Amino acid sequence: MSDATQKSYYWLGFRTGVPFLLVVVPFGLLxxxxxxxxxxxxxxxxxxxxxxxxxxxxxxxxxxxxxxGPFLIIIATALAVNLRMAMYSASLAVWLGKAPLWKRALIAxxxxxxxxxxxxxxxxDEPDLTLSQRISFxxxxxxxxxxxxxxxxxLGIWVGDTIxxxxxxxxxxxxxxxxxxxxxxxxxxxxxxAVVSIVLALxxxxxPYNLGLLVAAAVAMIVGAQIEVxxxxxxxxxx
Amino acid sequence: xxxxxxxxxxxxxxxxxxxxxxxxxxxxxxxxLPEWVLRHLxxxxxxxxxxxxxxxxxxxxANGGDVEPARLCAALVTFAVGLLTRNVVAAITLGGATLFGxxxxxGAY
Numbered sequence: 069m070s071d072a073t074q075k076s077y078y079w080l081g082f083r084t085g086v087p088f089l090l091v092v093v094p095f096g097l098l099x100x101x102x103x104x105x106x107x108x109x110x111x112x113x114x115x116x117x118x119x120x121x122x123x124x125x126x127x128x129x130x131x132x133x134x135x136x137g138p139f140l141i142i143i144a145t146a147l148a149v150n151l152r153m154a155m156y157s158a159s160l161a162v163w164l165g166k167a168p169l170w171k172r173a174l175i176a177x178x179x180x181x182x183x184x185x186x187x188x189x190x191x192x193d194e195p196d197l198t199l200s201q202r203i204s205f206x207x208x209x210x211x212x213x214x215x216x217x218x219x220x221x222x223l224g225i226w227v228g229d230t231i232x233x234x235x236x237x238x239x240x241x242x243x244x245x246x247x248x249x250x251x252x253x254x255x256x257x258x259x260x261x262a263v264v265s266i267v268l269a270l271x272x273x274x275x276p277y278n279l280g281l282l283v284a285a286a287v288a289m290i291v292g293a294q295i296e297v298x299x300x301x302x303x304x305x306x307x
Numbered sequence: 308x309x310x311x312x313x314x315x316x317x318x319x320x321x322x323x324x325x326x327x328x329x330x331x332x333x334x335x336x337x338x339x340l341p342e343w344v345l346r347h348l349x350x351x352x353x354x355x356x357x358x359x360x361x362x363x364x365x366x367x368x369a370n371g372g373d374v375e376p377a378r379l380c381a382a383l384v385t386f387a388v389g390l391l392t393r394n395v396v397a398a399i400t401l402g403g404a405t406l407f408g409x410x411x412x413x414g415a416y
Contacts, residue, residue, distance in 0.1 A: 087399055121321075133313075133316065143319055147327065152355045152359070153328045155354075155355060156355075157330050158330075165337050176328040176332050177325060184352070189352075234410050238367065242382055246398070247385050250386050250398060251389055251393040252356075253390060286354075288354035290347065
């Protein structure tokens, strides 16, 4: 394949990823502020964002550390928050699994909710993309977001707690996820899976270690798949 | 919190998170998966993200875990715009505008 199409998929991914700066910057900023307040040094805060590289889990760990939670509970809870990434990993492996090991290793490191979601959407919309076009798109989508997560953390350390409450930085993440989820409602099966996920996540919110979300996600995946089977059977019968 | 304790958490969490992300990409790389597995994996995103976001919308920690009208309206507008336009930028922009508009109107802070 020509170098030109490779590049164009990289830039296509890049442009798809750019809007998430609106979200990653406030969220990273907030992490910098809160970690500093919790007594982390600048280097520790920056290392946290670059080594762990997972916003929700970082906030979870930070909160439990501030509450003097036991070491194993902190690790288990934060990793449980990240367990959804194993599902993303399996889902991406379908499309990117034939990439060389070193590329898969790099993809794994920079895979976050946003890059996963926009990439999987693109791969499903255009199933005929070549492997290298998919890889280019994925890396394009993460390019604007990932370095800025770390830069924004640094900014948060720098501005400290001068950010007023009305900025509602906490709500950047829900808005981002909702904006990503809405265009995914491409079939009845997708919609019902989403509703099952919401209802079960709310009902099971009291379970420890974020287990409620994992159960909700697993059940929603099964329900989505079952409805897809039912719908295709019905379509076959109608013909 | 001692420095050693903080560093241990950062490193253990970093390694653990990486292994989770690498898991299937590393293990099943290149192998073809059976159709029923693929069918389930197609619903990964819509099964995880809505459940992740629902409690954040209904019970925001910034409001002590109680329903908060500005955030709730912003969430509804974001989702509705995303559904109608399929445009992520439009959804984020109008959702954000709703959030700040409502906060200003309610004089919440």
